[in-house]
Amino acid sequence: MARKKETAARKTRAQTRKGRKTERVKRAGGAKKVRTSAAGVKTSTRTRKKGEATSAIGAKRPAGRKRAKGRQAGGEKPGWRDIPRGGLIVKAGNAETYETGSWRTKAPAIDFDRCTNCLFCWIWCPDGAIQVKDGKVVGIDLFHCKGCGICAHECPKEAIAMVDERRTTHVA
Amino acid sequence: MSHRGRRTGSGARVLRAPAPAKGTIVKALRGADAVAEAMRQVNPGVVAAYPITPQTDVVERFSEFVADGEVGTEFVTVESEHSAMSACIGAAAAGCRVMTATSANGLALMWEMLYIAASYRAPIVMAVANRALSGPINIHCDHSDSMGARDSGWIQIYSSTVEEVYDNVIQAVRIGESKDVRLPVMVMFDGFIISHLLERVRVLPDKKVQSFIGPPRPVYSLLDIDHPLTYGPLDLFDYYFEHKRQQVDAMEYAEKAITDVGKEYGQVSGRLYGYYEAHELDDAEVAVVALGSTASTIKGLIPEIRDERIKGGLLKVRLFRPFPTRDVVRRLSATKAVAVLDRSASFGADGGPLYLEVSNALGRAGAKTKVTNYIYGLGGRDISHEHIMRVYQDLTRMARGRLKPGTRYLGVRE
Structure with a gap:
C-alpha cells in the first residue's frame, strides 16, 4: 500500500x-x-x-x-x-570524485622561480593536491585542495603563498 | 443488556486467528524471562549488554543460556550501555543479527549511539524495561526513558502483557530486518509491572520461531573483504539531509512491514497483531487511549465502565513509532471525548507525548472530538481502578460540555 x-x-x-x-x-x-x-x-x-x-x-x-x-x-x-x-x-x-575544493577560501600560488622541487609540499599535502610530473611540481589540483595552507607553511623557499583565488596564476 | 465478554472491532484481531502452532507450550514466565526466552529462540549472533534494574533479569537469564550452551551467541559483557550499543552497532555492521536490552539511565547513556544505530540502518532489537529516568533516582516504571528516545529513529513497540513482550521481540527481528526498512527496533515493557510479573505465556516451538525469522539477511557486511565499504564517513550539508530523508522513508515502509509481519506471526502463533487494539469502540461515546500495562488494566475494567452506563471504549496503541495516525483518526473521530493517558511528562509542552500525537492526529483530520490529557504513574505510582473510573466519568462530563479539556494529573498529591 x-x-x-x-x-x-x-x-x-x-x-x-x-x-x-x-x-x-x-x-x-x-x-x-x-x-x-x-x-x-x-x-x-x-x-x-x-x-x-x-x-x-x-x-x-x-x-x-x-x-x-x-x-x-x-x-x-x-x-x-x-x-x-x-x-x-x-x-x-x-x-577522488568528491569535491573538497569548494571549502577553500584561499588558494596556494606557486612562484616557480623560487621553487627548487624539493617536494616538501607534495609530502605534506593531506589531500594529494600537489601535481607532480617527472619529479617537478607542475600545479595544484583545485578540485581537491581545501586551502589549508600547509604547503605554504612548510615550503623552505617560501615559494608558495596563500592568496585570494582571483589572483592565482598557476595551472591546474 | 450485558456487555461482558463482548469484544467488537478490535483492530487486526477482528481477523480470525488460526489455531496455535503444534508444540506450543504454556509456561509461567515473568516479562524478563519472556524476553530472554524469545532471545534464546532467536539465537542472535551477538548480544552486548550491561545490567540495569529492572532489565537485569533479562541479561542474567540470557547469560545462563549462553553458559549452558543453549545458544551460539557471542555474549559481550561491556563496561557501560554506551559500549553495549556501540558493540551492537559494530556487530550489526559486520552483518550479524544483534540483540540487547536496557532500562532508563542505561538507555540515556546509549543516547548518542541510538541515533547512530538508526542512521546506519542497523536492525538491532532492543528490549526496554521501562523505568523512570533519574533524578531523583527511582527504579520503578514510567515511560520517560523510551519517550525521550522517540525521535532517535528507532521503531518503538509497546507491550501490555508478558505474552505480548515475547511475541513482540520475535516480530521485531523480522520488522527491523525487512527490506527497505532496515531500522533498529525497541520493544517496550513496563518495568516491574510486566518485567517481574508472572503470567502464562504460550511459547512457540524453537523450530517455529527459527523458520519464522529465517536466517539473517544483511545487505552489507564489513567483514566482506571482496566488497570493501565504509560505515560512518563524514556526511556534511551536501548529503546528510538526503540520508535523513531516507530514514523518514524507511519509517513509511515500516508501516507495511509491521502489518505484514503481524499477520504472518498470527498464522504461525494463532495470535494476530496490528497497530492497535480497540475495545468496545464501535458504539463508544467516549474513549481512552493508553500504552503498555495500563491499557491491559483498562481493558479489564471496560465491562464495569459499561455497567455504569458509560459508553466507553479503549484504544490500546501498540506502535508509537511509526505512529498509527490514520488508525487513530479512523477509530476515534466519531467519539465525543477522548482521554489520552501519558506515563511521562513533556516539561513545557502542551501535554504528554502520546497526547500530542493523538490530539495532532484528530485536530489535523478536523475531528470535533474533545481531546484531554492525563499524566499518571510517574516513578511507578500506582494507577487504580478509581483513577480510571474517574477518567471515564470526567469524559462523560466533557462530552456534555460540563468540563473543559486540559492536562490533569492522576494520583499526584495536591
Missing part, C-alpha cells in the same frame, strides 16, 4: 516538474557546460544531454542512464533515492 502511494505521489511530482524541466533544458539546450574555478581555471567539463535534469534532487533519471561518472560538482549530486542507505560508502576510492 505504502509503496503504491509513494509511486503515485512520485509520478505526480514528476509531472509537475516536467514543465519546469523542459524550460530549463531549452535554455541549456544541450550546450557544453564548462565549469571554471573562481580563478578562471578550467577544472572540469561536462555535456548536458537533452532531456536530462539539471538538478538530481528528487529528479527521475531517464531509464538506462548511468550515474554520472567521475567528478561530481555541487548541484549535480544524486537524490536521496539514489544513494546507498545509512550514509555508507559502498565503493572504495571515491574520495
